[in-house]
Amino acid sequence: AYVDTKDILDKASEGYYGVAAFNINNMEFFHAILEGALEKKSPLIIETSEGAIKYAGMNDPYRGARFFVNMIKDMANTVDIPIALHLDHGNNFDIIMAAIKAGYSSVMIDASHEVFEENMRITKDIVRIAHAAGVSVEAELGQLSGIEDNVEAAENVLVNVDEAKEFCETTEVDFFAPAIGTSHGAFKFKGEAKLDYDRLKKVKEVTGKPLVLHGASSVVQEYVKIAEEYGADFGGSKGVPADVLKQTVEYGINKVNTDTDLRIAYVAGLREFLAHDAKQFDPRKYQRKAMDYVKKVVMERIDILGSANKI
Ligand SMILES: O=C(COP(=O)(O)O)N(O)CCCCO
Numbered sequence: 001a002y003v004d005t006k007d008i009l010d011k012a013s014e015g016y017y018g019v020a021a022f023n024i025n026n027m028e029f030f031h032a033i034l035e036g037a038l039e040k041k042s043p044l045i046i047e048t049s050e051g052a053i054k055y056a057g058m059n060d061p062y063r064g065a066r067f068f069v070n071m072i073k074d075m076a077n078t079v080d081i082p083i084a085l086h087l088d089h090g091n092n093f094d095i096i097m098a099a100i101k102a103g104y105s106s107v108m109i110d111a112s113h114e115v116f117e118e119n120m121r122i123t124k125d126i127v128r129i130a131h132a133a134g135v136s137v138e139a140e141l142g143q144l145s146g147i148e149d150n151v152e153a154a155e156n157v158l159v160n161v162d163e164a165k166e167f168c169e170t171t172e173v174d175f176f177a178p179a180i181g182t183s184h185g186a187f188k189f190k191g192e193a194k195l196d197y198d199r200l201k202k203v204k205e206v207t208g209k210p211l212v213l214h215g216a217s218s219v220v221q222e223y224v225k226i227a228e229e230y231g232a233d234f235g236g237s238k239g240v241p242a243d244v245l246k247q248t249v250e251y252g253i254n255k256v257n258t259d260t261d262l263r264i265a266y267v268a269g270l271r272e273f274l275a276h277d278a279k280q281f282d283p284r285k286y287q288r289k290a291m292d293y294v295k296k297v298v299m300e301r302i303d304i305l306g307s308a309n310k311i
């Protein structure tokens, strides 16, 4: 069934388990992810960035938003796991409105690069509009290092616990993303993967909200190796190890944003297949291995986060 993201995350917060939020740009990633979630009988959050919406809509965001809603809502209403569709890193007002109007389950307003008061004001405004339309809202405090959705965040700015309390009370966001040391992409840490667990525990205590971990991909080396065997160069790639992910779930993370792991799995499968089959030109066949690797990553992640059979 097609559900509100808040319903999935309130249950996850109650039960102290994590639900992965998988990013897509096309049909094949959605199908591969869905196969994995169905097999695991897991609730599923599908999310699209503003770039994905522009890509699918050939630069018309409202068309792109409708494309994803039509594909995902219709499929969701014909399978028996709960599925939500979320706008990831919403920042452009028109695209956030397009997602709400098209029928997204939830939207993120990411004003984390603004000063605190401004982030709070913008977020409060989006919450008012989204809630009027029955849409739930995610927002973020602090900054991930690396490229945060075309906004260059120089260094990690960790969430401030007191600000988090005031922010959640004032804005009434439905779920909240505290920056605790992760970053987007495949090169997350120079050395040891260190997250600020103490800060995370405190944010859970003072907000009582379902929490979101951005930049949560593990950069699974099994697929990095396959991709590199067939010509990729992902040297120095490092993500959030599975045991660290489990710790964050234990301390209150409930939505676990995962994009890079799927991208690496897919390109590994594609490179491997094409290196061995010189004759195949049916896209349903030459993408299958890539989709199988995405499905495997999805199922492994569901096991790590504990959302299997939680439907
Ligand atoms: O927080 C995340 C997941 O980040 P990642 O999968 O790179 O760890 N996202 O919001 C996904 C989109 C941006 C990164 O590609």
Ligand code: NA
Pocket: 047, 087, 088, 089, 108, 138, 257
């Ligand atoms: Na998000």
Ligand SMILES: [Zn+2]
Pocket: 089, 184, 214, 215, 257
């Ligand atoms: Zn993110």
